[in-house]
Amino acid sequence: MRHTKVKDLLNSTTTxxxxxxKGWVRTFRNNQFIALNDGSTINNIQCVVDFENTPDETLKRITTGAAVSVTGTLAESKGAGQKYEIQVTKLEILGDSDAEKFPMQPKKHSLEFLRENAHLRVRTNAFGAIMRVRSVLSYAVHSYFQQKGFVYVNTPIITGADAEGAGEMFQVTSLPLDNLPKNEEGNIDYKKDFFGKHTNLTVSGQLEGETFAMALGQIYTFGPTFRAENSNTSRHLAEFWMIEPEVAFNDLNDNMDLAEDFIRYVIKYVIEKCTDDLKFLEGRLLEEEKSKPQAERSEMALLEKLNFVLENNFKRVSYTEAIDILRDSTPNKKKKFQYIINEWGADLQSEHERYLVEKHFKSPVILFDYPANIKAFYMRLNEDGKTVRAMDILFPGIGEIVGGSQREERFDVLAEKMKALGIDEEELWWYLDTRRFGSAVHSGFGLGFERLVLFVTGMTNIRDVIAFPRTPQNAEF
Known part of the structure; x- marks a missing residue:
């Protein structure tokens, strides 16, 4: 007999x-009641075992974490809390189960403990919910762009280009590390490496994505990216996923329109498809908030925060106007900000971004026209010569969630910016070619997928929204 998913059984319209x-035992009470979960839903189905006619040896093996197969009748539940239960006529234990050693016992575990057991933490309610939400969000990303006629492009993971110019990249090599070949100048001879040159894991697919946008019109990438930043904060991962659309003939205003429409779509989609999981995560967050000091508690519940994005127009504000607002704000004047805003040109921190969203405008905010010296080389220089056509979307509780720009399409301006920053033209000759041949106004943005999942699930540490986090000194599993 084919098994039926727990989700379908609970949604059945008849006995x-x-x-x-089939699924895994969450709890087993009174030698009779199994709470069974198969991952298809946050909810368990109760299985009532005929303990009088079940061998004691079998009952002893029904432990938390055990995989079981139950056959029986789907009947109306006699207890409160769910519509149906399974009256079990046949029970089979699948595989081995060591109750004493299984780490995921039915009790509250710290998030740090669960990270140490990342191979098993998805069996908990919280992480099952997070990963289902992540899956639905991933589908929503593709659904949005495919409906809009975008072409999905797989940009390289191994690259010789540093898109961000930050230099914090993981090197890829097949050279023997204990006997590196040297050239006549005494430097490492990368001509003898696998690719014949210095290569790294990519930090972004943007540059390669631009080349496709200049032929296909509108494209998007959605793949893994890597950053060798030695940071152990709750906001950083060494391996993460990026969503990066690039659109030919779009200026900065078009780019802001696209980003706002996209992010509303995926949030609305996940609210509709993951109702039970989001309600569970909201309840979990409310419980967690009770243990925090009042000043550190979130002002909005999870679903309220998501609807805040859907129901409020995104306020568009220039960087210059934002600096004036922040400089004159009460927390800045009373030195409540950790980073005091004194002058134009400051790089905004999360506390400043959240103030603009949560306190001043009380809506999502899109900041644009940033100082050129704090943004990447590929962003289009404005006529004032000191700002670029950059934009960041700011959300409550998290600050920046999207970063993008109108790209510099003028060959001479781009080449001059690269020269000023010491970026080798020979290394990016192919990128400059897109400005030599048929150049046009174009724009795009990047959205760190884990940052989006973090916002939607209400989690506070980015390590808890990816299956196996990669961070400094940690590449377990």
């Missing part, structure tokens, strides 16, 4: 005489 369900 059923003969069904089979």
């Amino acid at each position: 059923l005489q003969e069904i089979n369900a």
